[in-house]
Amino acid sequence: MSDDTVFLTGFPGFLGSALVDRLLSRGEHVTCLVQSKFRDLAEDRRDDLEREHGVDDAIALVEGDITEPDLGLPDDGEFARDALADRTTEVYHLAAVYDLGVDRDFAMAVNVDGTERVLDFCRACDPFDRLHYVSTCYVSGRYPGEFTEDMLVEGQSFNNHYESTKFLAEVRVQDAMDDGLPATVYRPSIAVGDSETGETQKYDGPYHVIRYFLDQPGVAVVPEFGDPGAVEVNVVPRDFVVDAIDAISAREDTRGEVYQLADPDPPSVAEMQAAFAAAANTWTVDVRFSKAAFQWLLREVDAFRDWTGIDPAIVDYFTHPTRYDTTEASAVLADEGIECPDFREYAPRLVDYVRRHPHVGNDAMT
The missing domain is CATH 3.40.50.720 (NAD(P)-binding Rossmann-like Domain)
Structure with missing residues (x-):
C-alpha cells in the first residue's frame, strides 16, 4: 500500500x-x-x-x-x-x-x-x-x-x-x-447529466419537467408563475x-x-421548458397559475401529484430570485481550456437519455 x-x-x-x-x-x-x-x-x-x-x-x-x-x-x-x-x-x-x-x-x-x-x-x-x-x-x-x-x-x-x-x-x-x-x-x-451522453445517476430537479413532458399525450399544460422569461434556472x-x-x-x-x-449564460424558465418540450415532441399550453395553489395541489392531492410526477420542492426553483457570478471560476477554467457547455445544445441529450432509460430512480444515495 x-x-x-x-x-x-x-x-x-x-x-x-x-x-x-x-x-x-x-x-x-x-x-x-x-x-x-x-x-x-x-x-x-x-x-x-x-x-x-x-x-x-x-x-x-x-x-x-x-x-x-x-x-x-x-x-x-x-x-x-x-x-x-x-x-x-x-x-x-x-x-x-x-x-x-x-x-x-x-x-x-x-x-x-x-x-x-x-x-x-x-x-x-x-x-x-x-x-x-x-x-x-x-x-x-x-x-x-x-x-x-x-x-x-x-x-x-x-x-x-x-x-x-x-x-x-x-x-x-x-x-x-x-x-x-x-x-x-x-x-x-x-x-444534470453528461452533456455528451445524457447519462445521470438519478432523475431529480429538472428531470421532473422532462418526465412530465414525455408522459403527456403530445400536449402539456405548463403552469406559469410570474414572468418565466425573466427567471433563470442555472x-x-x-x-x-x-x-x-x-x-x-x-x-x-x-x-x-x-x-x-455555474452556467454564466443560463436559460430562463421559459427557455428551459421550451427546450425540453421540443426534445420531447410535446406542444405546450401556458396557463397562469398561483404558485402557492400549485404547490398545495402537489402536496395534498395524490391524483394531481401522480398525474404530473412533479416534486413540489422543485417549484421554488422556477421563481428563484438569484443569479450566480462565476468570475473567478471562469477565469481559472479559461486558463485550462474549460467552459460550461451551452444548455441549449445538450438539453435534447438529457431528454433522450430519459426516454431511453425510463426506470432510473430519483432517490438520493444516502
Whole structure:
C-alpha cells in the first residue's frame, strides 16, 4: 500500500466515482470512505476503475460513516483514524444529502455534523495539503440579485433544509479556512447529466419537467408563475463539474478560494421548458397559475401529484430570485481550456437519455 493517500467521501456516487477516475490519472492512491450498504457497489466500481487504468491496489475502501464519531473508522489497524490521518495528504469531501425534501434532523446530521467530523479529520492530518469541499450555489438561498463567489452570510432565507444545512456546513468550512486550514470550496449549481451522453445517476430537479413532458399525450399544460422569461434556472452538466473540480484542484494557486461552478449564460424558465418540450415532441399550453395553489395541489392531492410526477420542492426553483457570478471560476477554467457547455445544445441529450432509460430512480444515495 502507498505511504501517502488522498481521502475521499462520496464514493461510489456519480461525482465521487468520476473524481476518483481523475485522481488515478494523476497517479494518486485514493482511500474512499464507504457506507457498508454500498460496499458491493463500491467494490464493483473500484475494480472497474483499476482495470481501466491498468493498476492494482490504487483504491482502498474503508467502511465508515461521516455521521459517526471519527467517521466510523476502525479502532485499530491501517484504517484507524490516526493511522489514516498520518498517510492522508488531501481530502475530497463530497458526501452529503442531495434531497430537496430531506428532513432537517437528517440533513443536519449528514451535511453539517458530518462536515464537522471531516474537518476534524483534516486537522489531524500532518502534513496536510488541502481540503476540497463540494458545496452548492444554493448556499445563497433566495438571495435577491447577484450572488458572488466571496458572498456567504447575507441574511438570506432558504427554500428547504438541504439549502440551509449546506449553508451551515460551508460556514463551518470557511471558518476553518479563516483559522488556517488549507481548503478550496466548489459550488456547483443544479447538476444534470453528461452533456455528451445524457447519462445521470438519478432523475431529480429538472428531470421532473422532462418526465412530465414525455408522459403527456403530445400536449402539456405548463403552469406559469410570474414572468418565466425573466427567471433563470442555472443547471450544469456533470462532466463540466468534474472537469472543473479536477482542473481547479490540481492548481496550487487555488487554495483559499471559492469557485461557483455555474452556467454564466443560463436559460430562463421559459427557455428551459421550451427546450425540453421540443426534445420531447410535446406542444405546450401556458396557463397562469398561483404558485402557492400549485404547490398545495402537489402536496395534498395524490391524483394531481401522480398525474404530473412533479416534486413540489422543485417549484421554488422556477421563481428563484438569484443569479450566480462565476468570475473567478471562469477565469481559472479559461486558463485550462474549460467552459460550461451551452444548455441549449445538450438539453435534447438529457431528454433522450430519459426516454431511453425510463426506470432510473430519483432517490438520493444516502
